[in-house]
Amino acid sequence: MEYWDIYDVNKKRTGRTMQRNDFTMQPGDYHLTVLGVVCRPDGKFLITKRAMDKHWAPGWWEVSGGGVMAGEDPDHAVRREVLEETGLDVQNAQGGYLFSYRRESEGDNYFVDVYRFVMGFEEKDVKPQMTEMQGFRLADKAEIEALAAQGIFLHYDSIRQVFDL
Numbered sequence: 001m002e003y004w005d006i007y008d009v010n011k012k013r014t015g016r017t018m019q020r021n022d023f024t025m026q027p028g029d030y031h032l033t034v035l036g037v038v039c040r041p042d043g044k045f046l047i048t049k050r051a052m053d054k055h056w057a058p059g060w061w062e063v064s065g066g067g068v069m070a071g072e073d074p075d076h077a078v079r080r081e082v083l084e085e086t087g088l089d090v091q092n093a094q095g096g097y098l099f100s101y102r103r104e105s106e107g108d109n110y111f112v113d114v115y116r117f118v119m120g121f122e123e124k125d126v127k128p129q130m131t132e133m134q135g136f137r138l139a140d141k142a143e144i145e146a147l148a149a150q151g152i153f154l155h156y157d158s159i160r161q162v163f164d165l
Helices: 074-086 141-149 156-163
Strands: 003-007 013-019 031-039 045-050 064-067 094-103 110-118 133-139
Touching: 003 031, 031 074, 031 156, 045 074, 045 141, 064 074, 074 094, 074 110, 094 156, 110 156, 133 141, 141 156
Parallel strands: 031 110
Antiparallel strands: 003 013, 031 045, 031 064, 045 133, 094 110
């Protein structure tokens, strides 16, 4: 069973935990997630297509990410998520943490720490976690904007500046 730390409105750990995806949080409670945008020096970004059996936004495009486990450092969490989902080790990539934003929704309040990693890699280096996604592609900023305009790119409005190199 996976647990997440509960944070307060100031993004400080409260000392309490919750079960992963148990979205019955109290007002003022938050959990922490991370997004890891991976791009190549040529300006192509690695984006993944969510599996069709996902409860939320099946088949939509996104960047790698997930929940920060209880006691885990967000820097470690984003590297773990990118590696698990894509097979890419961003440990020695350029870049890192860029910014954080907060979302509030009934029973599911959360912070998102956003990272960008720049490194050389080829499509053959990507090993997609097929339980999480149904595929991936390399896309430039214009292609990502087009997916967002179709309403099928998760978090775009909150992270759009990360695609500016």
